[in-house]
Amino acid sequence: MLQFPLWKRLAILLVCLAGLATAFPNLFYNRVERANDARLALEQGAQPTPELEADAAAWPSYLPSGLVNLGLDLRGGAHVLVEVQTSDVYAERMESLWPVLRDALRDKRDEIGTVRRLESKPDELEIRIGNPQAMSAALDAVRAASQPVLSFTGAGSRDFEANADGDRIVVTLSDAERAAIDERTLQQSLEIIRRRVDETGTREPTIQRQGSDRILVQVPGIGSAEELLKVIGQTARLSFHAVVSRTDNPDTEPGLDEVLYPAMDTDGLYYVLERRAVVTGEQLVDAQPSFDQNGRPAVSFRFNASGGAAFGRFTADHIGEPFAIVLDGEVISAPVIQTHIAGGSGIITGNFSPEESNRLAVLLRAGALPAEIKVLEQRTVGPELGRDSIESGEIAAAVAAVAIIAFIIASYGLFGVFASIALVTNIVLILALMTLLGATLTMPGIAGLVLTIGMAVDANVLIFERIREEARSGRGPARAIELGFEKAFSSILDGNLTTLIVAVILYAIGAGPVRGFGVTLALGLLCSVFTAVFVTRMMITGWFDRRRPKVLAL
Incomplete structure (x- = not known):
């Protein structure tokens, strides 16, 4: 007897209703998106304005507000390809x-004499010793300080090499250490760029490595490539230094352990600073946009325990002296220490606009890039292309759906109507899952959605043909329906499983649009099996319980 328990029907209805509620906001995409962005801005402390509050109220807060993320080809946005200047890290x-x-070397001063560092190339270190006759002992001392390279490819190698050149020792990084630095620098840059982009609140950016020293960044929804570069292009290396002197001469020669940096907001003013930083941005744990005592935009910061202790000791020992806050080789400000600053927190002031203070806080929270980046390619994808793509995809999906629905109804009558309802449910569930998982819909993803529509009907065709065969062999209606679903299940499972494997491979080894196609196809296959095996069966069983036909008109 054809059985379909009540609890199973309720569970299927609940899943379908939950999918409908989750996918529903996508019908009002722009309206919901404006409301989400406005609420996020208000939560992050933005100044309430009538426009912002109106946008926040455009969609009721008690309704679901999740949306399918649109890819760069549908939404428009910024595309930037950058090259990480790993050679900068060699000098550091x-x-x-x-x-x-x-x-x-100082431990052997009695033997080798004086030790002095000489000016050299950025990726070299030259040291002069007072007694060249003891060069062998000096080289042994230097080489003993080398460390093994921590990498798979550099196993057994040391991090630097030291050679004699007259009375000088020339130290250079080994090839294995350079390769390890390059890999480490690129991975750090990837992570920091990802954190910076995530801080801006954009959805589903594409940030991936290309080659040995390049990073591709694609951010849907951002205004322009220049806007993106303001976020990812700045190194944002923050440090705090003791001030040696001020000068208006850009040709001033700093000492060996000193550096000369220009003032950011004052033309012609330069600071001679101690090279060694008191505290660096790596010890920051938080940075937030704020205002100074005069109501001007600023950035408040907080150090970790070690940074706070070092900052507190320095301010206690140098009351009445200036200290410089340096960002990417420019002095933001050089305030005079008025009192001991305990607790590891402070504020960065300057001629900031509110947008600049917010962007600086984002950069500091995300961390400094380990090296500068060089822009190789940048372009802005306009939303017009996305709108055309969406309209084309909608037309293709609508034509495919109408053609398939017409065919399935013409072929199977009332059962075709049930299959058509299951087909619409399938599309709704796909959109709901993409919304919940935060998946990105691209133009190839729309192609995967259209392909899924065809495959969803294929499962129903297998079931209906099996029911026909069983009815023709003399089975009663109830038994024919039951056997049709049972015998078709293995074929449906095999066909969808093999395609699902392909979708997983596309996602695993593909990139960008290929992954979007794989995601949509995989979700579509799962929803197709659910709607064909459960939703269609629930409707057919409900119809059969009410009508109790003697013969199937199929």
Whole structure:
């Protein structure tokens, strides 16, 4: 006897209703999106305005507000390809080696004489010793300070090499260390760029590595490539230094352990600072836009425990002296320390606009890029292309749906109507799942959706043909329907499973639009099996319980 328990019917109805509620906001995409963006801005502390409050009230807060993310080809946005200047990190690595090697050589001062650092290339370190006759002992001391390279490809290698050149020791990074630095720098850059873009609140950006030193960034919905570069293009390396002196001469020669930086907002003013930073941005744990005591935009910050302790010690020992806040080689401000600043928090002031203070806070929270980036390609994709793509996709999906519905109804009559209802339910559930999972819909994704429509009907065709065969062999209506679903299930499962494997492979090894196609296809297959096996069966069983036909008109 054809059985379909009440609890199963209620569960299927609940799933379908939940899918309809989740997908419903996509019918009012622009309206819901404006409301979501306005509410997010207000939550982040934006100044309430009549326009912002009107946008926030455009969609009721008690209704679902999730949306399917639209890809760059549908929504428009910014496309940027950058190259990470990994060579910049070599100089920093050599700078960090100097104190270590200096201490190692000073332990042998009685033998090798004086130790002095010389000017050299950024990726080299030259050290002159007072007694060239003891060069062998000096080289041994330097080489003993080297460390193994922590990488799979550099196993057994040391991080630097040291060679003699007259009375000088020339230290250079090994090839294995350079390769490890390149890999580490690119991975750090990827993570920091991702954090910066995520801080802006954009949905589903594409941030991926290309080659050995390039990063592709695609952000749907952002106004222009220039706007994106303001977020990802700045190194945002923050540091706090003791001030040695001020000057208006740009040709001033700083000492060996000093640096010369220009003032950001004052033309012709330069600061000579101690090279070694008191605290760096790496020790920041939070940065937020705020206002100073005069009501001007600023950025408040907070250090971690070690940074707060170092900052507190420095301010306690240098009351009445200036200290410089440096961002990417420019002095933002150089206030005089008025009192001991305990607790590891403070405020950065300058001639900021509200937008600039907010952007600086975003950059500082995300962290500094380990190296500068060079823009190789940038372009802005206009929303007109996206609108045309969406309209074309809608037309294609509508034509496919109408043609398939007409065919299935003409072929199977009332059962075809049930299949058509299941088909519409299938599309709704796909959109609901994409909304819940935060998946991105691209133009290839729309193609996957159209393909899914055809495959969804294929499952119903298998079921209906099986029911026909069983009815022709003399089975009663109830038994024919039951056997039709049972015997068609294995064919449906096999056909969809093989396609699902392909969809998973496309997602795993593909990128951008290919992954979008794989996601839509995989979700469509899962929804197709559910609607064909459960939704269609529920409707047919309900019809059969009410009508109790003696013969199936199929």
